[in-house]
Amino acid sequence: MRHLIDPLDFSRAETDRLLSLAEDIIGSPADYTHRCDGRILATLFYEPSTRTRLSFESAMMRLGGKVLGFASAESSSASKGESVADTIRMISGYADIAAMRHFKEGAPYVASRYARIPVINAGDGGHQHPTQTLTDLLTIRRKKGKISGVTIGLCGDLKFGRTVHSLIKSLVRYEDVKFIFISPEELHVPGYIVEEVVKPSGHFYREVRAMEEVMPELDILYMTRVQRERFFNEEDYVRLKDSYILTPEKLSLGKKDLAVMHPLPRVNEIAAEVDEDPRAVYFEQARNGVFVRMALILALLGLESDVLEKGE
Amino acid sequence: MRHLIDPLDFSRAETDRLLSLAEDIIGSPADYTHRCDGRILATLFYEPSTRTRLSFESAMMRLGGKVLGFASAESSSASKGESVADTIRMISGYADIAAMRHFKEGAPYVASRYARIPVINAGDGGHQHPTQTLTDLLTIRRKKGKISGVTIGLCGDLKFGRTVHSLIKSLVRYEDVKFIFISPEELHVPGYIVEEVVKPSGHFYREVRAMEEVMPELDILYMTRVQRERFFNEEDYVRLKDSYILTPEKLSLGKKDLAVMHPLPRVNEIAAEVDEDPRAVYFEQARNGVFVRMALILALLGLESDVLEKGE
Amino acid sequence: MRHLIDPLDFSRAETDRLLSLAEDIIGSPADYTHRCDGRILATLFYEPSTRTRLSFESAMMRLGGKVLGFASAESSSASKGESVADTIRMISGYADIAAMRHFKEGAPYVASRYARIPVINAGDGGHQHPTQTLTDLLTIRRKKGKISGVTIGLCGDLKFGRTVHSLIKSLVRYEDVKFIFISPEELHVPGYIVEEVVKPSGHFYREVRAMEEVMPELDILYMTRVQRERFFNEEDYVRLKDSYILTPEKLSLGKKDLAVMHPLPRVNEIAAEVDEDPRAVYFEQARNGVFVRMALILALLGLESDVLEKGE
Numbered sequence: 004m005r006h007l008i009d010p011l012d013f014s015r016a017e018t019d020r021l022l023s024l025a026e027d028i029i030g031s032p033a034d035y036t037h038r039c040d041g042r043i044l045a046t047l048f049y050e051p052s053t054r055t056r057l058s059f060e061s062a063m064m065r066l067g068g069k070v071l072g073f074a075s076a077e078s079s080s081a082s083k084g085e086s087v088a089d090t091i092r093m094i095s096g097y098a099d100i101a102a103m104r105h106f107k108e109g110a111p112y113v114a115s116r117y118a119r120i121p122v123i124n125a126g127d128g129g130h131q132h133p134t135q136t137l138t139d140l141l142t143i144r145r146k147k148g149k150i151s152g153v154t155i156g157l158c159g160d161l162k163f164g165r166t167v168h169s170l171i172k173s174l175v176r177y178e179d180v181k182f183i184f185i186s187p188e189e190l191h192v193p194g195y196i197v198e199e200v201v202k203p204s205g206h207f208y209r210e211v212r213a214m215e216e217v218m219p220e221l222d223i224l225y226m227t228r229v230q231r232e233r234f235f236n237e238e239d240y241v242r243l244k245d246s247y248i249l250t251p252e253k254l255s256l257g258k259k260d261l262a263v264m265h266p267l268p269r270v271n272e273i274a275a276e277v278d279e280d281p282r283a284v285y286f287e288q289a290r291n292g293v294f295v296r297m298a299l300i301l302a303l304l305g306l307e308s309d310v311l312e313k314g315e
Numbered sequence: 316m317r318h319l320i321d322p323l324d325f326s327r328a329e330t331d332r333l334l335s336l337a338e339d340i341i342g343s344p345a346d347y348t349h350r351c352d353g354r355i356l357a358t359l360f361y362e363p364s365t366r367t368r369l370s371f372e373s374a375m376m377r378l379g380g381k382v383l384g385f386a387s388a389e390s391s392s393a394s395k396g397e398s399v400a401d402t403i404r405m406i407s408g409y410a411d412i413a414a415m416r417h418f419k420e421g422a423p424y425v426a427s428r429y430a431r432i433p434v435i436n437a438g439d440g441g442h443q444h445p446t447q448t449l450t451d452l453l454t455i456r457r458k459k460g461k462i463s464g465v466t467i468g469l470c471g472d473l474k475f476g477r478t479v480h481s482l483i484k485s486l487v488r489y490e491d492v493k494f495i496f497i498s499p500e501e502l503h504v505p506g507y508i509v510e511e512v513v514k515p516s517g518h519f520y521r522e523v524r525a526m527e528e529v530m531p532e533l534d535i536l537y538m539t540r541v542q543r544e545r546f547f548n549e550e551d552y553v554r555l556k557d558s559y560i561l562t563p564e565k566l567s568l569g570k571k572d573l574a575v576m577h578p579l580p581r582v583n584e585i586a587a588e589v590d591e592d593p594r595a596v597y598f599e600q601a602r603n604g605v606f607v608r609m610a611l612i613l614a615l616l617g618l619e620s621d622v623l624e625k626g627e
Numbered sequence: 628m629r630h631l632i633d634p635l636d637f638s639r640a641e642t643d644r645l646l647s648l649a650e651d652i653i654g655s656p657a658d659y660t661h662r663c664d665g666r667i668l669a670t671l672f673y674e675p676s677t678r679t680r681l682s683f684e685s686a687m688m689r690l691g692g693k694v695l696g697f698a699s700a701e702s703s704s705a706s707k708g709e710s711v712a713d714t715i716r717m718i719s720g721y722a723d724i725a726a727m728r729h730f731k732e733g734a735p736y737v738a739s740r741y742a743r744i745p746v747i748n749a750g751d752g753g754h755q756h757p758t759q760t761l762t763d764l765l766t767i768r769r770k771k772g773k774i775s776g777v778t779i780g781l782c783g784d785l786k787f788g789r790t791v792h793s794l795i796k797s798l799v800r801y802e803d804v805k806f807i808f809i810s811p812e813e814l815h816v817p818g819y820i821v822e823e824v825v826k827p828s829g830h831f832y833r834e835v836r837a838m839e840e841v842m843p844e845l846d847i848l849y850m851t852r853v854q855r856e857r858f859f860n861e862e863d864y865v866r867l868k869d870s871y872i873l874t875p876e877k878l879s880l881g882k883k884d885l886a887v888m889h890p891l892p893r894v895n896e897i898a899a900e901v902d903e904d905p906r907a908v909y910f911e912q913a914r915n916g917v918f919v920r921m922a923l924i925l926a927l928l929g930l931e932s933d934v935l936e937k938g939e
Contacts, residue, residue, distance in 0.1 A: 290408030
């Protein structure tokens with residue numbers, strides 16, 4: 004049995020086959036509407052996350068399956084002091100596959116060790132969020148036709164943003180990716196990502212402070228939130244924040260086929276006027292999250308036997 | 316694409332066809348059990364309302380469809396500051412139709428402007444609650460055979476009760492409806508409803524202070540809650556409240572085929588003994604809410620193409 | 628129409644037929660996957676209980692049915708002061724069967740009096756929890772081949788534990804059951820259970836203070852939680868608690884075919900190492916809870932007509 008806890012749990016070949024399956028679902032959704040008839044997904048959300056939870060639920064329902072679970076820790080047995088290990092063993096009798104979000108890093112991994120059903124990490128603390136990474140990869144592939152060869156600008160909070168770190172770790176497995184890190188000094192990409200992930204991969208990378216400098220070069224602009232509370236002082240925040248807000252003016256510098264991505268929710272880092280631009284693909288990206296999760300559920304349940312290698 | 320935000324969004328002809336569809340569903344429920352197979356309803360309840368939410372969920376399930384969503388704002392992305400516009404664009408990728416309840420007036424309207432799926436207003440602040448109005452109209456039609464020609468007593472808090480205002484606005488579109496407003500002075504029907512809605516319609520209306528005065532005339536008695544906190548002082552409340560509580564004694568003055576309605580939940584404004592009287596139709600009215608929502612979902616999804624005109 | 632409010636609402640013959648149906652479902656689950664197509668279960672949980680709620684939901688989904696409801700009182704109409712009687716009459720229009728958990732003893736019974744659909748008590752205060760009892764009986768029958776003739780040790784808090792009391796009341800209806808009550812003095816089985824239930828039944832019983840004394844005699848060891856707050860003083864708790872924690876050492880004294888049960892959630896009263904022992908059947912017991920609820924739903928909906936006698 005396989006689980007998905009870390010974005011790198013799947014090999015590049017497995018990931019590529021999973022993305023192909025997701026694209027096949029997008030192309031022929033009617034072929035998949037009954038693939039999970041009679042199957043049950045448990046959504047175990049110890050920490051609320053409407054977007055991620057509903058994306059999983061929509062995925063399972065689009066496959067004909069059903070969903071049970073909880074949306075926050077308060078209404079769960081967790082409040083009675085039950086361990087994650089016991090909960091997942093109980094849930095293994097109730098459902099066929101589980102998606103777990105937990106405020107504690109490592110909780111979904113612990114669950115996977117005791118589960119008799121496949122476990123998907125739907126986000127654990129500030130740690131991993133592998134289905135977001137798969138969603139990002141699918142979006143890049145669908146907009147660019149391929150992942151190898153793209154020039155991607157990662158913009159905003161590159162220090163604390165886990166989605167950015169996971170995406171970088173996955174992208175270095177492709178060929179000839181160029182990374183442009185766009186962030187204030189205070190929120191630049193951590194040293195270990197540069198030293199241990201990017202440099203050993205041999206991929207080109209560059210760090211800049213403003214998106215205007217690099218906009219014309221980019222195939223992908225991946226926006227993230229810059230939170231006021233990350234700054235040491237208000238002055239720095241006020242001085243810097245405008246460089247990390249995407250406006251129609253800045254976007255006008257971009258290529259005609261640039262794709263602007265964002266993991267959502269966004270607050271004000273992308274101006275509302277940008278939404279109308281065909282290069283704004285973040286809502287399409289959210290929709291891709293449903294298709295990639297459909298593919299993932301099918302693969303983990305063994306209903307598409309040629310996607311994943313046999314489990315450990 | 317059509318939405319339902321205001322009870323008057325549907326013309327009288329559209330409303331009548333929708334009620335006919337609801338009656339057809341009541342008569343032949345088995346014909347409808349698979350009409351929404353594979354479809355998903357999103358219930359987006361920023362404000363809890365068990366009754367309304369479960370009524371929508373039951374409606375979608377009775378049609379063979381599935382349901383996802385949230386039951387309160389705390390477990391929603393709203394807590395991360397996401398706008399209603401962004402949420403509905405995300406949800407448009409997850410579901411086929413949405414029912415939104417929001418504490419802020421106008422939120423469902425904003426959602427409908429950004430949605431790629433039909434949006435139903437399931438109540439916005441003290442503003443509109445159009446599916447309650449449709450439920451009321453269906454109940455009147457089923458109990459009386461028609462809506463035109465009825466004499467309806469509206470009793471209780473006619474000042475703040477939005478269901479009463481919406482019902483009046485819809486009823487004036489029918490012929491020869493007689494309105495009897497039964498309320499304490501403090502809670503009488505607002506001037507603009509009388510001046511701008513009732514009078515221009517040419518329909519008969521009358522204001523009284525006690526239901527006993529008019530009981531024998533009524534075809535419909537529509538009860539609402541009189542809340543203690545609406546009164547300026549406790550004395551007035553104590554003095555007046557009994558006039559607005561329906562008891563078997565008061566009911567004995569009514570016609571044999573009177574229909575007593577209430578939008579529910581009721582607290583004490585209808586005595587429990589009245590429940591046994593066949594003229595008490597409020598639980599049947601609640602059940603009608605499921606059928607009218609089934610018809611509404613079918614119409615908005617275009618699965619019953621002859622109910623609504625083409626959208627704006 | 629029948630309801631299940633008290634574990635003894637079903638005769639022993641009815642209970643035995645229900646357990647047989649559950650065993651048939653375990654043996655041939657595929658025969659049951661569409662038995663509740665188009666049916667709706669309402670889970671009305673005024674008090675959160677993830678385990679019980681999800682067990683009911685899984686049961687209904689495994690039968691092909693759908694589920695709506697609420698997981699806690701906050702998001703229910705209860706907060707608007709609606710009575711249980713009114714809520715169940717509303718729900719009777721929305722669903723085909725209801726499972727109610729309530730913090731108030733007797734609430735599910737009240738609901739059953741006003742319902743037009745079968746009502747299952749999913750736990751009311753410290754009072755009854757009949758589906759737990761059915762789950763326990765099914766587990767004993769599956770592990771021992773029969774219920775009559777077993778020697779059962781009930782261990783831990785026998786004073787406040789409602790599951791233990793209900794189980795005793797059900798077990799005395801079988802032949803030749805031997806009861807061993809294992810508890811600290813402070814938490815021993817209440818006098819009325821011994822005097823009014825066990826003694827009149829003529830069954831053997833014995834009270835001991837430590838499980839080591841009786842371990843080799845037991846066919847079933849039914850563990851329950853010993854809560855620190857039940858003790859008069861900390862010293863007593865520290866002195867006594869170890870006698871009520873099941874360890875591999877204590878388990879080594881047991882028979883080869885002993886079955887260790889626990890209603891779950893457990894905190895520390897069973898050491899984690901015991902989980903690996905094949906005699907630990909508490910997770911299987913949790914799974915049995917789904918099968919027994921599937922049988923119960925079928926029986927109450929009249930979809931298995933030979934289980935229950937005609938209703939009152």
